[in-house]
Amino acid sequence: MSERVAVITGSGAGLGKGIAQRLAKDGFKIVISDIHEDTAENTAKELQDEGYEATYFVGDVSKREDQFDLVAHAVDAYGRLDVFINNAGVEGIKPLAQVDEETFDKMVAINVKGVLWGIQAATEQMKKQNKDRIYKVINACSIAGHESYDLLGIYSMTKHAVRSLTQSAAKEYAEAGITVNAYCPGVAGTEMWDRIDAEMAKYNGNAPGETFEQFSSSILMGRSQEPEDVAGLVSYLASEDSDYMTGQAILIDGGMVMR
Ligand SMILES: NC(=O)C1=CN([C@@H]2O[C@H](COP(=O)(O)OP(=O)(O)OC[C@H]3O[C@@H](n4cnc5c(N)ncnc54)[C@H](O)[C@@H]3O)[C@@H](O)[C@H]2O)C=CC1
Numbered sequence: 001m002s003e004r005v006a007v008i009t010g011s012g013a014g015l016g017k018g019i020a021q022r023l024a025k026d027g028f029k030i031v032i033s034d035i036h037e038d039t040a041e042n043t044a045k046e047l048q049d050e051g052y053e054a055t056y057f058v059g060d061v062s063k064r065e066d067q068f069d070l071v072a073h074a075v076d077a078y079g080r081l082d083v084f085i086n087n088a089g090v091e092g093i094k095p096l097a098q099v100d101e102e103t104f105d106k107m108v109a110i111n112v113k114g115v116l117w118g119i120q121a122a123t124e125q126m127k128k129q130n131k132d133r134i135y136k137v138i139n140a141c142s143i144a145g146h147e148s149y150d151l152l153g154i155y156s157m158t159k160h161a162v163r164s165l166t167q168s169a170a171k172e173y174a175e176a177g178i179t180v181n182a183y184c185p186g187v188a189g190t191e192m193w194d195r196i197d198a199e200m201a202k203y204n205g206n207a208p209g210e211t212f213e214q215f216s217s218s219i220l221m222g223r224s225q226e227p228e229d230v231a232g233l234v235s236y237l238a239s240e241d242s243d244y245m246t247g248q249a250i251l252i253d254g255g256m257v258m259r
């Protein structure tokens, strides 16, 4: 098979970094993208030091222009785009009664508009290519895209929107030979969950780590998840093995939410 190129947003750290490491092992040339230059550069360098082809781009997914510039960077670097992963996302912890406009707008800008701009930028490039394979857009959803949580109301709303966009995009882009799917993690001990744990404690009075433990205790597989758990599913969604799948938002949560 000829070379394949994958772009992963928010891949300087957390789940996105784990996904980038897995796709590099799978043989993809990797474009790391993040709003933070230091982590983006470090992750790309780590991959290069391990002998993989990787480059990085600094951008904010909520800015439409940045998403198009990211795709242009990938094409400049490697000549094509096969897989685009809308991984970047942010959390927000507040009871609905206290949600202010700034918080609401930020969550929607990054988690929803960011995904839409990513879909637009990626598919524009993919449509120009020669259809030598099925191209893939893969979005980060969540258990919160299937089940809505208290204190995570606006976050849950944005992840439901990601699931909806995944379905609409699958319908619009199938004809162009592009599949659109989503992965829905549960509870992973990334920096995102460190922040969720600290913020929720302000409302539920839990000790540090207790909220994370409470969420994790309902996981059938008996542990919180690692980036590798999520990366395994994304590897499948990025591969030819999933060519016949589109419009799905697949739970990878160790058995928390069943749909
Ligand atoms: N950690 C978890 O338990 C779960 C995470 N998810 C989703 O998975 C995705 C990744 O989550 P984590 O790795 O845990 O998050 P994280 O907060 O640990 O890492 C996110 C990365 O995205 C980058 N980023 C943030 N805003 C950005 C922006 N505007 N533009 C570009 N990059 C930006 C950050 O700099 C960071 O490197 C998110 O979409 C999140 O909602 C879904 C379910 C559970």
Ligand SMILES: CC(=O)C(C)=O
Binding pocket: 091, 142, 143, 144, 152, 185, 186, 187, 192, 196
């Ligand atoms: C962070 C997240 O997606 C949760 C709590 O499901």
